[in-house]
Amino acid sequence: MARDMSDIDILKMELEQLKKEVSTPREPVSKTSKDIMEWCEAASATDLLITGVPDDKNPYKPEKGGCIIT
């Protein structure tokens, strides 16, 4: 769209969007960053890339003493 529009039409489109965005509701960073941190920390306990997957539960780890020939 932006490719076919004249410079003035592009500016008008930008302006319309900015007018909307001025009234976006904004919550304090103290609240939102605390929420992200808490959500993250709670979920980290079961995040397998952080905790690691024990060999016997890892479907990607080949079993001992065997190999898969494909």
Added chain:
Amino acid sequence: MGEMEALRKEADNLKDQITEARKVVQDTTLQEAVAGTALVGRVQLKTRKTLRGHLAKIYAMHWGTDTKFCVSASQDGKLIVWDTLTTNKVNAIPLKSSWVMTCAYAPSGNMVACGGLDNMCSIYNLKGKDGNVKVMRELAAHTGYLSCCRFLSDSEIITSSGDCTCVLWDIETGTEKTIFAGHLGDCMSLAVSPDFKMFISGACDFTAKLWDIREATCRQTFSGHESDINAIGFFPNGNAVITGSDDATCKLYDLRADQELVTYQDSGIMCGVTSLAPSLSGRLLLAGYDDFNVNIWDMLKAERVGVLAGHDNRVSCIGVSSDGMACCTGSWDSFLKIWN
């Protein structure tokens, strides 16, 4: 004062108002909020599988939902659906156009999609009656390359394009339901929110935009990057957005505070970010770079905690499986690797 000048002045005025409004709610920073949090331990992932079969650069990959299958797209003109546990190729789909730039797996597992310099998004039915995978629909209307696509369901898909727009399609009828216009540069990447109500797009105008799918409006615009945004993703709880750019940084934008929270950068990293994926908890950010590596960041503390080095060329795509157990990287070296 000419009309252009007047409009520009009005726009700058509004931008200043937005900057002010963002400052007003910036009563702290993420860095201060996590000051008491320990850095996540060093993350060392090993290559568990190497998926061999493509004959040229891999441009995109996408995990299926609740499965260990994934789809990859290469400029050898093939889409391959892999069983990552066995490394078997479940489907090898020849494409009409080999200039593919993106691929996607439908959440149902019934379809895959791809597109690129042909300006179209082609939908393939994996579960056809006779067992053959055929083109189900060709969604054509974009006037620029298809950079990314993501299914909302078996009947709807969202695409982003070099024509600066994103489009919501009705797959059944093959028509455009909604056109999302607003970016001033090529749209490079998109991601759908966990609740499927919103999506975000990153573009060559250096901004990321949050779109309301049903209202068909742009809700928020995030700036700060100094070059093209190549990769974008939602923080897993849907309240923040992560972007990766040619300016060698990734950024975390908070949707509720409507501003950037942190930049992931290092003076030693001078090449562009090509792809990114958060781990299941969002604590880790895995980002692929032009220098053939994937850097793993502690997303809260904004420090590097690991590196995945194993490809012999640019890492072009990365994804974390839906159960968070494994990460897949795809590269211009024609291989995909599974890590955990």
